[in-house]
Amino acid sequence: MIIDLATLNPAERQHFLQASVAPRPICFASTIDLAGRVNLSPFSFFNLFSTTPPILIFSPSRRVRDNTTKHTWHNVLDIAEVVINIIDYSMVQQASLSSCDYPKEVNEFTKAGFTEEPATLVRPPMVRESKVKIECRVMETKSLGETGGAGNLVICEALRMHIDPAILDAEKKHIDQRKFPLVARLGGDWYCRVSPENLFEVEKPNTRLGIGMDALPAPIRNSKILSGNHLGQLANVHDLPVVDPAFHDQRLQSIFQYFSVSPEEMEKELHTYAAQLLDKGNVKEAWQVLLALN
Numbered sequence: 001m002i003i004d005l006a007t008l009n010p011a012e013r014q015h016f017l018q019a020s021v022a023p024r025p026i027c028f029a030s031t032i033d034l035a036g037r038v039n040l041s042p043f044s045f046f047n048l049f050s051t052t053p054p055i056l057i058f059s060p061s062r063r064v065r066d067n068t069t070k071h072t073w074h075n076v077l078d079i080a081e082v083v084i085n086i087i088d089y090s091m092v093q094q095a096s097l098s099s100c101d102y103p104k105e106v107n108e109f110t111k112a113g114f115t116e117e118p119a120t121l122v123r124p125p126m127v128r129e130s131k132v133k134i135e136c137r138v139m140e141t142k143s144l145g146e147t148g149g150a151g152n153l154v155i156c157e158a159l160r161m162h163i164d165p166a167i168l169d170a171e172k173k174h175i176d177q178r179k180f181p182l183v184a185r186l187g188g189d190w191y192c193r194v195s196p197e198n199l200f201e202v203e204k205p206n207t208r209l210g211i212g213m214d215a216l217p218a219p220i221r222n223s224k225i226l227s228g229n230h231l232g233q234l235a236n237v238h239d240l241p242v243v244d245p246a247f248h249d250q251r252l253q254s255i256f257q258y259f260s261v262s263p264e265e266m267e268k269e270l271h272t273y274a275a276q277l278l279d280k281g282n283v284k285e286a287w288q289v290l291l292a293l294n
Contacts, residue, residue: 010064010149018044019187026185027058028085028095029154030124031075033104038116038125039071040108042087042095044185045151054158056084056136059144059151067148071104073141076154080138081122084156085130089181089193094129121159131164131180201281203236210236220290225271230278234287241287243294252289267293 005013018024027046031039045059060070076082087095091114098112109116115128119135126133136156144151169176182194213221213235220226220234251273259266270289277286 010147014064014149015187018185022186023184023192024186026087026095026183027056028087028098028127028130029058029060029072030083030085030109030127031072032079032081032124033071033075034078037105038107038109039075039104040098040112040114040127041070041072042099043072046084055139056134056156056158058084058154058156060154061151062145062148064148067146069152073152073154076138077141079123081124082136082138082154082156083119083122083124083126084134084136084158085127086132086134087183088131089183091127091129092183092191126162131167132175133162134158135160135162203233203283205236208238210238211240215240219267219293220271223271225268226275226278230275230286233278233283234290237283237287241284241291243291244288247285247288249285249289252292256292263293 003016005016008016024044025046027043029039029041029043033039041060043058043060045061047057049055049057060072062069072082094112094114098108098114100108100111102108102111108114109125109127116125117128117133119126119133121135122137126135136158138154139157140153140155142153142155144153163175165172167175167180177194177199178196180194183191184194185191213231216231216235221231223231226234252270255266255269255273259269270293274286274289277283277289
């Protein structure tokens with residue numbers, strides 16, 4: 001299926017893009033107007049774009065259905081301050097409720113049942129229930145168009161963070177992702193949730209280069225068992241491993257014992273075992289299993 005985006009109507013274009021570019025973190029923005037009226041609204045066109053300086057950008061886009069602009073956009077044009085409150089699973093239904101198009105004089109804190117908490121550097125209030133609150137100064141705004149669906153970028157400098165100690169690690173120095181059930185937007189009405197069961201780690205390459213897929217021995221690179229993810233793990237080592245004479249593994253010995261008469265079946269069993277080791281993050285052991293055929 002090939003889609004030329006210019007041929008789609010705005011609603012169709014929105015569907016395909018939002019369902020594909022996902023999951024998206026959610027900016028729960030509290031702002032204030034010149035009359036002191038508070039607004040609270042979630043936006044999934046949002047992300048972190050720099051840490052030095054610390055820059056967050058979100059987009060209260062024009063509504064696709066009628067091309068109207070949002071109160072948040074008008075507020076930041078008048079009062080260049082915002083608090084970005086991070087949404088987790090415990091507050092996602094209330095946050096969604098706050099996205100209703102209430103009249104400007106209606107306070108979404110009240111409608112959605114959230115508690116206003118005074119910020120320390122900016123005028124808009126924070127959401128007490130949010131486990132991370134970021135006070136921001138709006139550095140720049142940029143309209144991307146005048147039609148429905150056009151983005152309105154709000155470029156913010158993060159000034160101060162407020163973090164619930166309950167989501168910190170044992171040393172209270174870092175946020176423990178396992179304690180922070182973040183949610184993110186997908187397409188349509190779909191969301192996803194971060195939980196310990198669906199978290200996984202990917203070893204990040206550092207200044208030492210991985211050997212790359214092209215350096216993998218052909219039988220490994222062309223394996224019908226190992227997936228692209230498995231090969232990526234194997235190719236992220238800094239030097240091509242060699243057989244370790246001290247490596248002993250009972251299952252490896254059993255594979256040699258039962259499949260020694262069939263090299264093809266042995267390779268299949270070794271690759272299957274290596275895949276299982278890689279799924280557990282045991283890259284060194286997987287390499288030793290794969291090198292056992294040499």
